[in-house]
Amino acid sequence: MEINDKSGYKRYLAKDGRYQQMKYRRCGRSGVQLPLLSLGLWHNFGHADDLLKGQQILRTAFDLGIIHFDLANNYGPPFGSAETNFGRLYKEDFSAHRDELFISSKAGYDMWPGPFGNFGSRKYLVNSLDQSLKRMNLDYVDLFYHHRPDPDTPLEETMGALDFIVRSGRALYVGISNYPDDQAKKAIAILKDLGTPCLIHQARYSMFDRWVEKRLMNTLDDNGVGCIAFSPLEQGMLTNKYIKGIPADSRAAKGMTYLQRETVEANLAKIKGLHAIAEARGQSLSDMAIAWLLKDERLTSVLVGVSSAEQLRSNVKALDHLGFEADELKKIEDILKS
Template sequence: MPHKANPERYSSMHYNRCGRSGLRLPRLSLGLWHNFGDVDVYTSIREILLSAFDRGITHIDLANNYGPPPGSAESNFGKVLKNDLGAYRDELVISTKAGYLMWPGPYGEWGSRKYLLASLDQSLKRMDIDYVDIFYSHRFDPDTPLEETMGALAHAVKSGKALYAGISNYSPEQTTEAARLLREMGAPCLIHQPVYNMLNRWIEDGLTKVLDEEGIGCIPFSPLAQGMLTKRYLKDIPEDSRAAKSHGFLKEKAVQDNLPKIKALNDIAEQRGQSLAAMALSWIMRLPQVTSVLIGASSVTQLDQNLEAINAAPLNETELDAIDIILK
């Protein structure tokens, strides 16, 4: 039976306008970078996706290479969409990206028109949909003219295969030029997706200013630093954690190097009566440029823990100062 959505799903979620566009995104969005590939359990994938939608998370973020194996996150999401959420397609914002290695040979990665548009067609086929709401250039290509990369995004929008164009992992200078080109091509840049968290604050050095000037929304990914900004690693490396997975990005050394900061931050979170993960999300949401924050989840319990940040009291100046001292 197709899923029957919770009729109260919009009552507790907040939605923010994305840059100067008319699109509003939920305060928290669900990213399928981890836990949604063929190496994971489909029943769990389905449960997390349906629970997220029932809690007002309308934005689902993917990329062509999400898995593992690459492409499998899109395929699994497509199954859930077809079997359970098809009736709610117009209530969903679905995004995907292209830029990293997806297939062998000279046309399987980076930012050429050939690669980007071929990848978009493959993504649509895997998800069995006619269009995505947002199509991103996943990374800047230093060897392809930016006019070509942005031209491919604009073409995707004008062809109806995407409603909006976005960029990810672009520097402030690259963002300024990409925004200019897309504006001139009639497909303004909707959103920028950078990595940003307490342990990686690079966007504060110029990018947030550019986003303000250009009217571009911001949706940070890896807000919990691959799970380091949680209670999972306060004592050891759990066997089922990201740091313990051979195919994961988080390594044990990174956890050990940051452990003193993590423990100190956890003390502040406990004083607030908040989990470390929820406080880390609250900290990101303090920035006015942030439209939404991309969270991951390996279970519905973890999803609910992250959602605690929605209604939490904002961090006060004393708390923010204490956090800055820890992070220096």
């Protein structure tokens, strides 16, 4: 909600009743509850993006009861700019609500030159988080992830760094991201022994990318660790965007790094088949794709990235229809396996 002050500036006042319209789910066996939809700032919050549009997205998210904002040190472009822009907007609109927010960041990918600007050394993780806190105008983050496994640094050093980060007050909780099942098991065990349990695993998961179902979800559930899905719409493939072909202004047409024209064309029959099921359910394809993930109650939350406040409101509609009939699930499986 916005009100005009004497200068004409539209000042933000959080909407009353925002917690009544969002559903929350407990994260593993912890005390943390996250909204079924969380907001990722991977795209659309860099220095090349419209900051006013980003502000509207964040304000809309909070008014909808979305209290989890997810960042990383190298989100942008350029690296660090998403955190810098978030820090400006946080200070302006959300600092009074710090205790209501659950803010996460990560480190593990390329960030600065030299041997200490990447992967999983203690030096990189601690220094990176210190930089992130300055950019975001925060004293601590609620959650800090190691963003990906490091093939060379001992896992004990990386997990030890996460333990130190919690004990030093830089983060309340820690998690891992992009870890395959075998490495996730080891990381969870090390953190448990250190006395700083792993809160959550952030994994790529969608109708088209189901690797977590093989073993990882059971591993996390057995250890009381939550799971949050990123890229739930497969970079836009699981939306209505490509039903009638590849639009000229789409990621696939532009040959973006994360989505190629050939990938869309190879999946077009599946996209159209899933779209038909979604229509019969009275949903958009994107809403159904989100609901399909959340049918598994072991999944704590789905992380969405949006380019507008309107798109975010549309995504939230998925929560109105989470249930699936047995025949719907069978039809979806038949399409996905075809």
